[in-house]
Amino acid sequence: MTAAAKGRDAAQISAVDTSLWVRLLGCHNLMLGELRKSFEGEVTMARFDLIANLDREDGLTLAELSRRMLVTAGNLTGLVDRSERDGVVVRKSDAGDKRLVRVWLTPEGQRLARELIPAHAARISKLLSPLAADERRDLRRLLGKLRSSLAEGHEKT
DSSP: HHHHHHHHHHHHHHHHHHHHHHHHHHHHHHHHHHHHHTTTTOHHHHHHHHHHHHHHHHSEEEHHHHHHHTTOOHHHHHHHHHHTTSSSSSEOOSSSSOEEEEEEEEHHHHHHHHHHHHHHHHHHHHHHTTHHHHHHHHHHHHHHHHHHHHHHHHHOO
């Protein structure tokens, strides 16, 4: 293979990879926009994310929530402040280590979780409905493989 042919192959691969990246971003943005619209008047996506994380594991520290939600500590503090003001969460000192503060869902937060999480899952299913079940499984598997590879690379740097 000539150097020119190798260069064309590399350029084609690069164009496909870039196109894939753009499509992933585009799908993410379109789905997120639809989910935001569907929650209008109920909660923000950030508050939903907070509620869903605490529903999975209540009593997380602010640092744990920040890592899981992929937000800065400053953004999370404001979100928790507003959610606490609205009666959705409460902060409590850790029983074993008074330096730690844990965030817990209130009964109102638990009610919202029971209401919003199934509705969110149904909305996601509807958004993914153009893909057949086997295509969704394949896409999930491939994205999981990519995520694992990216996480391993991140840990090495």
